[in-house]
Amino acid sequence: MTAILSLSNVGKSYGNVHALRDVSLSVRQGEVTCVLGDNGAGKSTLIKIVSGLHPHSAGEVSLDGSPVSFGSPRDAQAAGIATVYQDLALAPLMSVWRNFFLGNELRSGLLRMLDIASMKRICAAELSKMGIVIPDLERPVASLSGGQRQCVAIARAIYFGARVIILDEPTAALGVKQSGLVLRYVVKARDAGLGVIFITHNPHHAYLVGNHFVILKLGRVVLDAHRDSLTLDRLAAEMAGGEELAELSHELRGVDAGKVVPPASPS
Ligand SMILES: Nc1ncnc2c1ncn2[C@@H]1O[C@H](COP(=O)(O)OP(=O)(O)OP(=O)(O)O)[C@@H](O)[C@H]1O
Numbered sequence: 316m317t318a319i320l321s322l323s324n325v326g327k328s329y330g331n332v333h334a335l336r337d338v339s340l341s342v343r344q345g346e347v348t349c350v351l352g353d354n355g356a357g358k359s360t361l362i363k364i365v366s367g368l369h370p371h372s373a374g375e376v377s378l379d380g381s382p383v384s385f386g387s388p389r390d391a392q393a394a395g396i397a398t399v400y401q402d403l404a405l406a407p408l409m410s411v412w413r414n415f416f417l418g419n420e421l422r423s424g425l426l427r428m429l430d431i432a433s434m435k436r437i438c439a440a441e442l443s444k445m446g447i448v449i450p451d452l453e454r455p456v457a458s459l460s461g462g463q464r465q466c467v468a469i470a471r472a473i474y475f476g477a478r479v480i481i482l483d484e485p486t487a488a489l490g491v492k493q494s495g496l497v498l499r500y501v502v503k504a505r506d507a508g509l510g511v512i513f514i515t516h517n518p519h520h521a522y523l524v525g526n527h528f529v530i531l532k533l534g535r536v537v538l539d540a541h542r543d544s545l546t547l548d549r550l551a552a553e554m555a556g557g558e559e560l561a562e563l564s565h566e567l568r569g570v571d572a573g574k575v576v577p578p579a580s581p582s
């Protein structure tokens with residue numbers, strides 16, 4: 316199957332800092348592509364290029380096989396690329412339905428008044444289609460849980476015709492139950508035929524939903540593997556950085572990890 320979105324030898328420098336070097340990867344329709352990497356690996360830089368925030372300095376980004384260069388996030392959105400940022404996904408003080416239609420409000424009549432009734436009806440229908448239960452759509456988004464917020468943002472991207480959805484560490488700040496909720500919607504986005512880019516530090520979350528795994532390290536791709544050729548153990552080991560862990564264990568040898576330090580006696 317041809318890729319919806321592909322990067323070929325993409326590089327990005329910020330002055331002397333090479334945030335990305337020679338990065339190639341493909342995002343296919345109906346698949347979850349997980350991008351993993353430690354702090355500073357280049358994950359956010361990759362998202363910024365694909366979502367039109369920053370231009371790349373080298374290589375090529377292609378959409379449906381044709382090279383593209385997005386001048387702004389609006390360009391990327393118009394091409395069907397939706398980005399769900401961890402904190403900026405939604406406007407916290409606005410209601411759920413307002414957020415759902417933010418920037419795409421429905422208007423009707425000669426005066427082009429907001430068509431509130433239709434927006435509420437569609438928002439309710441779309442959320443329930445995805446199995447998202449939010450009893451009161453007038454509630455401000457700030458009162459939803461982090462997981463629910465991510466799910467509303469995913470449902471919105473699907474409704475407005477995204478073909479590729481990028482989720483930037485959607486489970487990073489969430490507990491086990493909430494993460495499960497978000498991972499379920501990652502799968503729903505995949506099943507709706509989108510190409511999903513799932514950015515995470517967590518190999519366990521990635522392996523639960525991923526078809527394809529890319530690990531970045533210091534701006535380079537160090538692993539690019541399909542699920543068939545990768546076990547969770549190997550993915551976790553690659554992420555843990557086997558050598559670095561061995562070095563750390565060497566350094567910490569003799570610290571007596573089980574030691575309990577008694578409180579200092581008053582003098
Ligand atoms: N605007 C910028 N100017 C200069 N250097 C930058 C800029 N943005 C990122 N970098 C550098 O590029 C490298 C990759 O950063 P990036 O934020 O993409 O990493 P990341 O994988 O998202 O890390 P994290 O897990 O901490 O979010 C880092 O060395 C970072 O310091």
Ligand SMILES: [Mg+2]
Pocket residue numbers: 358359360
């Ligand atoms: Mg980042």
